[in-house]
Amino acid sequence: MNLKKIGVVFAAGAVLAACQTDETDTGETEVDQIEETEDTNGEDLDTQEDEAALDEDPDEAVISDEDMAPVSDEDLDNAEAVDDLSQYEEFEQQDVFVPEDYDAYLVSEEGGRRIFVFTEDGEQVFKSIYVTPDNQLQIIDLVNDELLMNDPI
Known part of the structure; x- marks a missing residue:
């Protein structure tokens, strides 16, 4: 048991x-x-x-297709030719291209945005957009449809 x-x-x-x-x-x-x-x-x-x-850089502004496109012939015809770019601070701060080598046109300066177009032999070559409140400079190569600069200065 x-x-x-x-x-x-x-x-x-x-x-x-x-x-x-x-x-x-x-x-x-x-x-x-x-x-x-x-x-x-x-x-x-x-x-x-x-x-x-x-x-994505928070300082980097978004750029639209319209900004990347050349300005219209009408806007270019109405633009102000600028011979002395030294009064515009944004061009002293960039080293992407030499603005003095081109014919400069101030297309618009309103709403805190200053838009320049640079031409060579009548063809739009570069476009700059300077956003004054943000000190943001965008430079667009219109020939190659390429954004060269999109930085605060």
């Missing part, structure tokens, strides 16, 4: 030990880990998107 009691106690101990290492907990843990990984990956994507948005 003692042998039966010892066997029952041993079997009960084995059952209790088996209950402490429940496989369903491990399964839930694996599922939790997978969900945490997915959450983390989702957070990583959100974080990467946030960082990408932050990588």
Whole structure:
């Protein structure tokens, strides 16, 4: 009889030990880990998107297609020819091109924006847009349709 009691106690101990290492907990843990990984990956994507948005220079102004385009012939005809660019601070601060090498025309100066067009042999070559409140200078190469400068000065 003692042998039966010892066997029952041993079997009960084995059952209790088996209950402490429940496989369903491990399964839930694996599922939790997978969900945490997915959450983390989702957070990583959100974080990467946030960082990408932050990588864009907050001082850099957005430039529109209209800004990238040459001015109309009518606007150029109505523009004021400027011989002395030394009175315009923005051209002293840039080193993208030499404004004195071109014919300069002040197309508009309103709403805090000063727009110049530079021509060579009648063809529009460069366009500058100076945003006075922000001291933001944009220089556009109209021949190659390329933004050369978009920086505060």
